[in-house]
Amino acid sequence: MCKDLLAGPDGYLSSEDSVLALELGRQTVGTADVADSVIHGWVAELLTNPAWGVVQYVENAAVAAIFDIANLHRMLALGEMPPIFVWDSADRAARTVSAALSGAKVYAVRAAYQATALVNIEHSATLDAVTGNALRAHTLATEDTGAARIVKVTRHAIRSWRRLAQLDDPCYIDLASVGSACDT
Numbered sequence: 001m002c003k004d005l006l007a008g009p010d011g012y013l014s015s016e017d018s019v020l021a022l023e024l025g026r027q028t029v030g031t032a033d034v035a036d037s038v039i040h041g042w043v044a045e046l047l048t049n050p051a052w053g054v055v056q057y058v059e060n061a062a063v064a065a066i067f068d069i070a071n072l073h074r075m076l077a078l079g080e081m082p083p084i085f086v087w088d089s090a091d092r093a094a095r096t097v098s099a100a101l102s103g104a105k106v107y108a109v110r111a112a113y114q115a116t117a118l119v120n121i122e123h124s125a126t127l128d129a130v131t132g133n134a135l136r137a138h139t140l141a142t143e144d145t146g147a148a149r150i151v152k153v154t155r156h157a158i159r160s161w162r163r164l165a166q167l168d169d170p171c172y173i174d175l176a177s178v179g180s181a182c183d184t
Contacts (some may be wrong), residue, residue: 002154020151022052027158030167038164039127044070046134046162051080052156054108054137062101064108065094069112076119084119093118104141107133136184 002024006017013021047070048055055066068090072082094113098106111133117126135150142149162168 002147002151005150009171017072024151024154024158026178027155027162031158031161034109034161034165037077037079038161039118040073041164042157042161043118043127043130044073045164046131046157047073047112047115049156049160052138052160054104054134057104057108057137057141058101061097062094062105065090065097065109066112069115073115073118086174087116087119104137104139107137107140111137 001023003013003021006021007013043051047053047066050056055063055070058066072087072090075082091113094109094116098113101109114126114133115130118130119143135153138150138153
């Protein structure tokens with residue numbers, strides 16, 4: 001999504017934006033094979049982190065619904081399994097709240113209630129749906145700031161994933177090193 005937002009009207013990336021896309025891509029190397037605790041901890045942050053969580057786009061009952069689901073994921077990350085009826089209750093509450101919302105708010109809450117499906121199933125498709133809704137919430141809430149906000153959110157999300165997975169910080173790619181490599 002970042003790459004698409006960074007592309008110019010012709011669909012191509014500038015040199016600077018190409019380096020940025022490479023840098024973000026490089027940071028994801030080695031992040032695919034992680035424990036379930038990393039996924040659940042990361043989902044909790046995706047929902048509630050003050051810098052990049054979707055909770056910043058909602059208020060009142062929606063905040064409570066998102067935090068309830070995030071807390072269930074925190075429990076899973078710690079190895080505790082809340083009863084399934086608690087998950088169902090949190091899911092129903094979030095769906096009820098989302099029915100009265102629109103725009104970024106509905107996508108923020110949708111990311112939360114879709115995250116309740118991450119309990120006992122294959123993660124990839126569900127995690128894609130959760131992150132897709134979160135990105136949609138960020139995009140709608142920050143339409144006037146364009147790609148800059150999504151790039152910032154993406155950086156936070158990748159750093160969080162790497163931290164939770166206890167992966168070393170990746171090396172960064174900058175325009176000067178790309179230019180130097182091309183000169184050789």
